[in-house]
Amino acid sequence: MRKIAYLAILLTLTGLNACKTHPQENLAPSALKPSSLGFMISEAQFEQLFPNRIPFYTYAGLIEAIRAYPEFGNFGSNTENKQEVAAFLANIMHESHELKAITEVDTTAHDKYCNETAVPCAKGKQYYGRGPIQLSWNFNYALAGKALGLDLLNDPDMVARVPAVAWKTALWYWMEIKGSGPLPSHVAMKRNLGFGETVRSINGDLECSKPSDNIGYKQQQMRIQNYLKITRMLDVEPGNVRAC
Template sequence: MSRLRGRSALGRLTLGVVLAAVLSALFTVVPAQAATGQITGLAGKCVDVAGANSANGTAVQLYDCNGTAAQTWSNSGDGTLRALGKCLDVTSGGTADGTTVQLYDCNGTAAQQWAVSSANDIVNPQANKCLDVTGNNSANATRLQIWTCSGGANQKWSAPASGGGGGNPSGFVVSEAQFNQIFPSRNSFYSYSGLTAALSAYPGFANTGSDTVKKQEAAAFLANVSHETGGLVYVVEQNTANYPTYCDWSQPYGCPAGQAAYYGRGPIQLSWNFNYKAAGDALGIDLLNNPWLVQNDSAVAWKTGLWYWNTQSGPGTMTPHNAMVNGAGFGQTIRSINGSLECDGRNPAQVQSRVDAYNRITSILGVSPGSNLYC
């Protein structure tokens, strides 16, 4: 029984299986507004360079706000956060929970990229993890690290806004007018408000690196979901004869919603009971018992698409998110979504359809499509 992604909403669709479980939120907080240049978080304390020491490898910690240069951070819009002339850096470029952060010479690597989201998360997109106060400890000199995003108070920050916001109230690099231009015949279910509401689930998405990279990633995602759904027309898989085939009874949790309940739904056409379980666990939504949420709640539908995009490699070797932010190119997003059926000459017409959509959307967004468009 294949577990690879299949065809579009008009045919058979499956997703790869990787659990990216997100911890339940421990606290609900509204961070205090930071003074210009400061990054404030737990207990109203500041992100601080230990000893105001600018040497490479100096620990970055939580400390009482004191207005010194060791707590003055700039967000210039290139994805870095800088203090004392150096960059906030994930030690050794690590991606594991508990990897500490430090001050280091700015070097343009993914270890120094940070996405400051409207939900007050500061995310390292390479690891897809949040800046975190170790042990939820508000004591002075508590070391900062990266950790799986949980929504906890120890991961909420008020940071300097980057320059050049573009005037879009949603904060998304695609405006509502552009979204409507991209999808002139879309089903009303796929709303712009549903998409922007879903963005907080993966704050690194289309919010990483330069404005060019952000727009290219947004265009790549929208091009692929356009292909999967006939231009955001189809909410559910059209071949109803396939519906009973997406239940893998070998899974210990079975198919509690019914044999035929796990058909393709949403922008990436989530299907199979194990994928509903994985996506639901990651998003904190019980999709195994209530898969119909994906066709009834626009924000939930968009979140499942972002779950796949940001956490799953499918038949590829990287997530589509990493393909775009690390320069691998649009072709690798195709491989991660449906490479086993389309790439390496298997179905060049389908690949071309995706590339055509990507080129059209990047043109609307006013950005170059970049290189490596094919797989």
């Protein structure tokens, strides 16, 4: 999980941010009704992309999570839909070390993600990064749980215990939360703003507008290379890959 200075903003629960450390507006409504899928990679392609993934991250869990967000990869042309799926998986590939990490690697930080400005922490629970998007902080677990109909505030380990829940938290962030940017990643792709804007939403504070010798710049370049790799596999033009 990235270490970003906490901005103490007094907001209601529905105004909290997702994976990042600062609460903010939730821009898109939850879409929790099952639906037919739009474009999605095949299970064989999933295995090709993540050959060394841990067994926890199942393809079936990903598909179940996508059914909770029917507009994901299902809003535009075949090219646009493929580009969104590629962008999502490219960022997940980076965040989770190619699906080889369920929980935050830095265990020394596991007890540092409680800020009760807007949401209390459950007794004995820790809110370190879990899942493909590394969901962190008590208020983020509360908001994700509210959107998904799950009590993640009192049971944060559910994100590391149930594959579909882990994937749902990643899609929830992608579809609904603007993070460091002006728009959620899904909306940025829908408006053809380019891959860089998805990075801004996920980790813009540390990776956008950085000099080439900065670690944040290098991290963003890794994400871009992931995206280009996946678009090649899907035989689709990458479109705008300008860095944020």
